[in-house]
Amino acid sequence: MAQRISQEEGLRLFKEGSLEELKARAVEIRNEKNPANRVTFVVDSNPNYTNVCNADCKFCAFYRHKSAKDAYTKNCEEVMEHLQYAKDAGCTTVLLQGGLHPDLSLDYYTDLVRNAKARFPEINPHFFTAPEIYNCAKVSECSIRDVLQALYDAGQRSLPGGGAEIISERVRQQVSPKKMTQGAWIDIHKTAHQIGFRTTATMMYGHVEEPEDILEHLETIRQAQDEIPGFTAFIPWSYKRDRTALRRSVKNWAGVDAYFRILAFSRIYLDNFDHIQASWFGEGKETGVSALGYGADDFGGTILEENVHRATGFINKANVKGMVDMIRSGGYLPAERNTFYDILRVYKSDDEVFVPELQKNQEADQVRILDMATAEV
Ligand code: SF4
DSSP: OOOOOOHHHHHHHHHHSOHHHHHHHHHHHHHHHOTTOEEEEEOEEOOBSBOBOSOOOTTOSSOBOTTSTTOOBOOHHHHHHHHHHHHHTTOSEEEEBOOOOSSOOHHHHHHHHHHHHHHOTTSEEEEOOHHHHHHHHHHHTSOHHHHHHHHHHHTOOEEOOTTOSOOOHHHHHHHOTTTSOTTHHHHHHHHHHHHTOEEEEEEEESSSOOHHHHHHHHHHHHHHHHHSOOEEEEEEEEOOOTTOGGGGGOOSOOOHHHHHHHHHHHHHHOTTOSEEBOOHHHHOHHHHHHHGGGTOOEEEEOOSOOOTTGGGTOOOOOOHHHHHHHHHHTTOEEEEEOTTOOEEEEEOSSSOEEOOOOOOOHHHHHHHHHHHOOSOO
16 A cells, blocks of 8 residues: 655645656556546536626636626526436436625525436436535625535535635735635535535646645645545646636646656545546547546546536537547456446446446445544534
8 A cells, every 4th residue: 555645745746746657656646546447437418507606717618797798597397308308318316506696595505406306316416616606605695615515405415626626825816816715615514424425526737836835735625525524526627718717827838748757646645535537528539548547436427417517618528439449449347336436337348238236325425424524624
């Protein structure tokens, strides 16, 4: 078992280690954690309920102010049409997210969850990122914990990890000072873990951050996972610059090697994370497949619908067969999972699909998480 490395050692390794060294160490850890040579994916969709937002994040091309001609906010029935579309396509997860709408209060969000759970029981509502939870609490004049508990009571069991960007006050001040307050993203995830949610941790790099900011980000989520476990996976992606306000002030765009370095390094550093996700969607199919050789064991989702990357002109598409073919082309065994990383199907060959008894370990995990969740956030 590889030894945990400190933040100082990590910074040195991240800055000075060769990509080959990082790759070799990451693959060794990946194989220890995942001996089956399996790469998982989820059949999912990422629709949006509103693009109205006043946070003005400089890297975002998706949002509109409320008065804009192309601003939209969907009612519950309209959102359910997206879930029906997802259900018809065989999705098991819908990641629903939106801008930080100044008028939508808690009832709007809990209605979405309740309706989704009642009408589409085969789909896990993986709804609302931390900034949306933060905004809902502000608009509804209640606490973060109240919002999360209400969503949990409505039937929600997982949260997506978007909105983290880089957890460093220096970076936050430069790219998204109006979105949340300092430390809010990690506090929301810790509170969610205490209540019993599983969540993901993300990182958007390749803009104004320095290596020190990346280490601070990884150290923050590693500590949180030690304190109150609940992260299922870490998912990094690169900043997409087109049509964003930040594009003119960013000089050093991150290339493919930077992506491989971050994936491999995160696999080494995040020793308490089970899964690291490489993205065919966010980085392109060829890069995505190559990235599986840098310590990742998950390939993200099929993403039936998506509008946030699309707003920057970055468009990629794949279906289940496409995912299976991409994973096989890298030399791995494709397996479909659900949001909680339970394996649903293993694609052994074109003619043989193995369906294991679904391990209902989510309940047991939640008991373990609640036992360990002693700290007040
Ligand atoms: S990233 Fe989210 S919070 Fe920021 S402007 Fe875009 S929609 Fe709003």
